[in-house]
Amino acid sequence: MTLKRRTFIIGGAAAAGVGALALGAYLTPRQHAPARVYTADGLAIRGTDPVAYFTEGRPVAGDPAITHDWADATWAFATTEARDMFAADPVAYAPQYGGFCAWAVAAKGELYSTQPENWAIVDGKLYLNFNDGVQETWNTDRPGFIEAGDERWPDIVADT
Structure with a gap:
């Protein structure tokens, strides 16, 4: 019984690992953080709120007091709501x-x-x-x- 249980556990872990690798092969670049982010003065997009492009239809200056760190960069936002939207799904807005x-x-x-x-x-x-x-x-x-x-x-x- 112990051998079967151990085999089952090892086999299940292997299957999970293979499944994770297979899933990774199907993920698009959009689903991953960029390997590099352009920053100026320590801020991505020169301190512009990335969410505002989608919600306001224009660039809006971010508030240096409202930030989120992602992909080795600091992102600034005009509002805490925009920051929270970005934090929940950064690849959708970056x-x-x-x-x-x-x-x-x-x-x-x-x-x-x-x-x-x-x-x-x-x-x-x-x-x-x-x-x-x-x-x-x-x-x-x-x-x-x-x-x-x-x-x-x-x-x-x-x-x-």
Whole structure:
């Protein structure tokens, strides 16, 4: 009986481990924290509230007293409600490519800074860009740049 019970326990643990590995293989990059996050003055998105892009439809300055640490970065929020929304599901609100310039990741495979005013939400995901000119270029083929950026991002962060 002890041998069967031990076998059952070991077999169950192995099956659980295999299941966890299989689940990890199906998770998309959006479901994980970015390997790197662009920060300026110690704050992600230059202190802009990432939730506001979704709820206000515009960049809103975060309050330095209302923050949340995630993905090795400090994120600022305009309200405690926004902070709590982010804390509950950060990948839903954090910008793609760690907040680095979406066009530079896609077109050049490089990490450029961003300005909070140069943004877009595409298919429920936030993308930031370097400046107005880059944003204009990125807008000419958002799907193509996103596809290229999604392909390049893992190699970019692996090299840094």
